[in-house]
Amino acid sequence: MNDACQRYLENPEANPEHANECAECRALFDALGVSVEDRRPRLSMEDLPLAPWEGARHRPWGLIAAAAISVLTLSILFFIYAGTSPLSVLSAEMSRLEMMREIFRLGSTAVRNAPLTWQVTIGVLFVVVNTILVLLLRRAPRGIDA
Amino acid sequence: MRSRRVLVLLTAIAATIVTALLAAPSATPRHTSGGGNVVVFGRNATIDHAVNGDVQVYRGTATVRDTIDGDLLVFGDGVVFEGNGRVLGDVILAGGAVKNGEGRIGGRLYTPATIEGAVAMITRTAVIVSLLLVWMIAAIVVTLMSGREIRLSSIEVRTSPLHCFALGLVAVTSFVLTAIVFSYLVPYLIGIPLLFALAVFAVLTKIYGTVVLFHAVGTLVAGARTREQLAQRRWFRGDLAMVVVGVLVLGALRLIPVVGTLIWAFASVFGIGVALATKFGRREPWFLAWAPAEARAR
Numbered sequence: 001m002n003d004a005c006q007r008y009l010e011n012p013e014a015n016p017e018h019a020n021e022c023a024e025c026r027a028l029f030d031a032l033g034v035s036v037e038d039r040r041p042r043l044s045m046e047d048l049p050l051a052p053w054e055g056a057r058h059r060p061w062g063l064i065a066a067a068a069i070s071v072l073t074l075s076i077l078f079f080i081y082a083g084t085s086p087l088s089v090l091s092a093e094m095s096r097l098e099m100m101r102e103i104f105r106l107g108s109t110a111v112r113n114a115p116l117t118w119q120v121t122i123g124v125l126f127v128v129v130n131t132i133l134v135l136l137l138r139r140a141p142r143g144i145d146a
Numbered sequence: 147m148r149s150r151r152v153l154v155l156l157t158a159i160a161a162t163i164v165t166a167l168l169a170a171p172s173a174t175p176r177h178t179s180g181g182g183n184v185v186v187f188g189r190n191a192t193i194d195h196a197v198n199g200d201v202q203v204y205r206g207t208a209t210v211r212d213t214i215d216g217d218l219l220v221f222g223d224g225v226v227f228e229g230n231g232r233v234l235g236d237v238i239l240a241g242g243a244v245k246n247g248e249g250r251i252g253g254r255l256y257t258p259a260t261i262e263g264a265v266a267m268i269t270r271t272a273v274i275v276s277l278l279l280v281w282m283i284a285a286i287v288v289t290l291m292s293g294r295e296i297r298l299s300s301i302e303v304r305t306s307p308l309h310c311f312a313l314g315l316v317a318v319t320s321f322v323l324t325a326i327v328f329s330y331l332v333p334y335l336i337g338i339p340l341l342f343a344l345a346v347f348a349v350l351t352k353i354y355g356t357v358v359l360f361h362a363v364g365t366l367v368a369g370a371r372t373r374e375q376l377a378q379r380r381w382f383r384g385d386l387a388m389v390v391v392g393v394l395v396l397g398a399l400r401l402i403p404v405v406g407t408l409i410w411a412f413a414s415v416f417g418i419g420v421a422l423a424t425k426f427g428r429r430e431p432w433f434l435a436w437a438p439a440e441a442r443a444r
Contacts, residue, residue, distance in 0.1 A: 056385045112330060
């Protein structure tokens with residue numbers, strides 16, 4: 001066994017022509033049950049497409065801080081320009097929430113007093129829609145397997 | 147373990163939101179007796195005697211000639227006040243107008259303009275930008291705690307968008323119908339915790355799904371396509387960067403009147419769909435498939 005054999009055994013992909021020249025190495029691979037001709041080069045990482053998890057844990061705090069500060073500044077500027085305070089807007093929004101809550105409260109009474117056809121329709125729709133939901137949920141996610 | 151932590155955190159946030167909504171102080175004192183409620187479907191209603199409760203009119207006009215002790219809700223063609231007609235509570239109107247209502251409403255008048263939020267354009271923009279900041283903070287926290295789950299769900303929404311959308315639509319419809327069915331149980335008390343649990347689950351799904359959508363949009367817009375690109379990038383790489391880019395892109399779209407609202411509504415449907423499709427990124431089946439022992443041994 002010479003240096004060429006040594007290099008071939010250490011890295012067969014880098015020295016494929018040696019297998020054609022050296023009977024000893026060919027015999028060695030035959031003894032191991034590995035066909036020299038069938039051995040394809042191993043997959044190179046660089047040939048594979050970029051995997052979603054590569055670099056995923058990187059945390060660019062500079063970008064995050066810049067984005068958050070920009071949005072905060074923009075928000076403050078808009079409030080100043082509008083001449084209103086976030087608290088007054090919040091209280092206005094609360095009245096909307098209160099209205100939605102009232103609608104829900106009244107809606108629950110209305111449902112129980114609805115005509116029979118409406119109630120039957122709601123019952124049938126409840127069964128049909130939830131059956132479809134269960135059927136859709138049974139499908140396994142594809143994602144990384146696609 | 148981490149996905150459990152984020153699930154607990156999201157559940158706590160959702161429960162806080164729902165509790166705050168339920169416990170929001172009322173502007174006017176409410177009557178407690180519900181015995182005198184009037185509900186009318188598909189025709190006009192004329193209130194010509196005092197009502198000790200709420201009045202609701204669906205697909206019709208309400209004519210009020212006497213006092214309504216509670217609230218008046220009209221999903222139809224408006225309300226007309228005549229004679230001694232008064233409403234001591236709130237008037238909620240979805241469609242039509244109030245005629246002759248000056249000084250006859252004890253509580254507040256809510257009209258479709260209230261529902262849309264009749265605030266100045268600039269104030270509306272300020273509110274949207276402020277909410278964007280809240281979304282950004284929520285997205286960063288959720289991604290820090292559960293980046294892998296968010297990433298897997300983001301891949302799913304990009305791989306099977308139609309399935310996610312269909313599932314989201316069905317799930318939203320299911321939430322509404324289930325809430326209606328649970329409301330039948332409100333008089334038996336069990337309805338209240340069931341409705342509460344449903345609301346918490348819905349808010350949880352919405353928050354998680356929206357963060358996933360941020361990641362998906364961020365990856366589509368600014369994600370690295372090759373390993374060389376990724377290696378060259380200093381800022382625009384990683385889950386956090388993608389989520390922040392997604393927040394900014396969707397936030398900018400949200401500022402467009404009408405279209406922005408529609409885009410966010412669609413995003414919510416996609417988000418709810420993908421949250422359920424991937425079981426919050428855990429990629430586990432929702433239902434265990436039953437198989438006999440012999441079949442499994444084979």
